[in-house]
Amino acid sequence: xxxVAPSARLIDAATGAVLGGAGLAAEVGRHAAAxxxxxxxxxxxxxxxxxxxxxxxxxxxxxxxxxxxxxxALDPAVLADFVRRFSPAVVVGLAEGGAGADxxxxxxxxxxxxxxxxxxxxxxxxxxxxxxxxxxxxxxATSGSTGDPKFVRLSRAAVESNAAAIARVLAxxxxxxxxxxxxxxxxxxxSVLNSHLAAGATVLVVDGGVLAREFWQAVSAYGATSxxxxxxxxxxxxxxxxxxAKYPTLRTLTQAGGKLRDETIxxxxxxxxxTGGRFHVMWGCTEAAPRMSTxxxxxxxxxxxxxxxxLPGGSFTVLGPDGAETDRPGxxxxxxxxxxxVMMGYAESAADLTRGDEQGGVLRTGDLxxxxxxxxxxxxxxxxxxxxVFGIRVNLHDIEELARDQGPVVxxxxxxxxxxxxxxxxxxxxxxxAGRLAERLRLHRSGFDVRTVERLPQLxxxxxxxxxxxxxx
Amino acid sequence: xxxxxxxxxxxxxxxxxxxxTDVENLTYRGIEQWDSLGHMTLVAAIEDEFDVQLDTExxxxxxxxxxxxDMLRGLSVDE
Numbered sequence: 001x002x003x004v005a006p007s008a009r010l011i012d013a014a015t016g017a018v019l020g021g022a023g024l025a026a027e028v029g030r031h032a033a034a035x036x037x038x039x040x041x042x043x044x045x046x047x048x049x050x051x052x053x054x055x056x057x058x059x060x061x062x063x064x065x066x067x068x069x070x071x072x073a074l075d076p077a078v079l080a081d082f083v084r085r086f087s088p089a090v091v092v093g094l095a096e097g098g099a100g101a102d103x104x105x106x107x108x109x110x111x112x113x114x115x116x117x118x119x120x121x122x123x124x125x126x127x128x129x130x131x132x133x134x135x136x137x138x139x140x141a142t143s144g145s146t147g148d149p150k151f152v153r154l155s156r157a158a159v160e161s162n163a164a165a166i167a168r169v170l171a172x173x174x175x176x177x178x179x180x181x182x183x184x185x186x187x188x189x190x191s192v193l194n195s196h197l198a199a200g201a202t203v204l205v206v207d208g209g210v211l212a213r214e215f216w217q218a219v220s221a222y223g224a225t226s227x228x229x230x231x232x233x234x235x236x237x238x239x240x241x242x243x244x245a246k247y248p249t250l251r252t253l254t255q256a257g258g259k260l261r262d263e264t265i266x267x268x269x270x271x272x273x274x275t276g277g278r279f280h281v282m283w284g285c286t287e288a289a290p291r292m293s294t295x296x297x298x299x300x301x302x303x304x305x306x307x308x309x310x311l312p313g314g315s316f317t318v319l320g321p322d323g324a325e326t327d328r329p330g331x332x333x334x335x336x337x338x339x340x341x342v343m344m345g346y347a348e349s350a351a352d353l354t355r356g357d358e359q360g361g362v363l364r365t366g367d368l369x370x371x372x373x374x375x376x377x378x379x380x381x382x383x384x385x386x387x388x389v390f391g392i393r394v395n396l397h398d399i400e401e402l403a404r405d406q407g408p409v410v411x412x413x414x415x416x417x418x419x420x421x422x423x424x425x426x427x428x429x430x431x432x433x434a435g436r437l438a439e440r441l442r443l444h445r446s447g448f449d450v451r452t453v454e455r456l457p458q459l460x461x462x463x464x465x466x467x468x469x470x471x472x473x
Numbered sequence: 474x475x476x477x478x479x480x481x482x483x484x485x486x487x488x489x490x491x492x493x494t495d496v497e498n499l500t501y502r503g504i505e506q507w508d509s510l511g512h513m514t515l516v517a518a519i520e521d522e523f524d525v526q527l528d529t530e531x532x533x534x535x536x537x538x539x540x541x542x543d544m545l546r547g548l549s550v551d552e
Contacts (some may be wrong), residue, residue, distance in 0.1 A: 099504050211512050211532065212502070233509075239528075241531040458510060
């Protein structure tokens with residue numbers, strides 16, 4: 001699989017080095033060739049935000065090896081568990097650093113090699129008996145509903161078709177320059193990389209994220225044209241009164257990875273529209289490689305709150321309360337996505353990697369919502385996110401919406417009550433909110449335990465860490 | 474208390490730093506606690522403690538303890 005179109009470029013913001021054209025193709029080829037000396041099988045790639053990490057990834061794909069993109073700050077015990085369960089042929093990116101990065105000890109069946117091209121790696125002594133399915137291209141970790149980390153299996157066709165569909169719907173052409181604002185091991189970050197390289201555009205590899213001086217220096221110096229962020233990123237930029245006006249080359253802002261408050265969406269839409277740019281709200285999940293829908297920028301402000309229609313090649317239906325699938329507008333139920341980008345399935349062990357497609361292009365998203373007459377998706381929260389207050393089922397998403405004017409909030413289910421965490425609130429505000437929720441939902445206020453926290457815990461990908469909050473109640 | 478000591482205290486509280494941390498040589502993203510979330514908490518804590526409002530550029534520039542200290546001096550916060 002060749003992810004990199006002929007006109008694609010990689011700019012290393014740290015050194016100013018530019019790799020493009022024949023030079024980039026040669027580097028990807030050199031990395032692909034370097035994998036030839038290892039036993040057959042999967043590549044584990046600890047991937048920070050660096051040009052070597054991108055080349056190791058693109059090289060593995062070119063070498064037709066499935067590659068798992070891993071957080072370098074992954075707990076060493078979790079990495080060891082992944083290696084034990086999936087028996088990768090090689091673990092690359094051992095020198096990928098950053099705060100908290102630690103590989104732990106070399107696993108028993110592996111030897112350490114300092115590869116001339118790939119750097120320090122662990123190589124499996126013998127090939128694993130379970131060899132991955134030939135369609136498999138990318139593995140991304142997900143915690144799933146049980147909390148056990150597992151992999152999402154993405155086929156070559158899923159990765160390629162999604163990269164192409166994103167490029168089409170966002171009009172990514174060779175002139176685009178995308179900075180790496182999100183980690184590569186996170187599905188949204190990977191899709192920014194894939195869609196730009198496949199469209200022959202430029203990826204500006206810069207570490208640090210949107211609060212780092214180096215990031216904005218690189219945006220200015222190399223004329224970045226787009227910015228991708230999760231709600232947390234945009235809320236931070238909103239709070240520090242960031243304005244795109246200072247970066248006139250920025251034309252496209254994209255947001256995915258969870259619900260951004262409508263007022264924040266409208267604020268960024270207004271700011272970027274002033275300079276002739278556009279703001280796109282998008283929806284996806286790792287299981288869809290990852291993009292499923294994009295809201296056209298001209299649908300704002302009228303359709304704020306929608307995540308837009310399905311990507312080209314995809315479609316949505318709703319699993320209605322009667323258990324039948326429908327595309328009728330206004331019916332609320334679990335959203336079902338169909339498209340060429342749907343995963344092959346999950347994997348919990350090396351044996352699972354041998355399996356072919358188990359989804360048939362259909363994905364139950366686990367999200368509640370409805371379609372409108374134009375096929376735009378309106379999300380209503382997670383299917384399973386319900387709590388009980390005095391035996392009455394309440395939708396935790398609705399409670400969060402009711403409390404959202406207090407700032408970032410998360411509602412979790414407690415023992416016969418709902419616990420609401422409010423970021424940066426006051427005790428008086430918390431008491432008032434409990435009263436207001438009780439009134440709106442017609443339930444006694446002792447059913448609402450509102451707590452203020454300095455900040456809501458987050459996962460490395462910027463999403464709220466619901467599990468650690470649930471552990472507190 | 475000197476400005477350095479007060480800022481030291483703000484860092485320790487806001488980032489929940491373990492005892493013995495070399496606070497005065499800290500850099501943004503140099504430790505796990507000072508990530509983007511930590512940075513926003515730190516900015517809010519500095520604004521509270523010193524009764525200042527940091528602008529966008531100052532928030533983005535604040536890449537180390539030393540830079541934060543110089544910035545506060547530049548804002549004429551009393552020693």
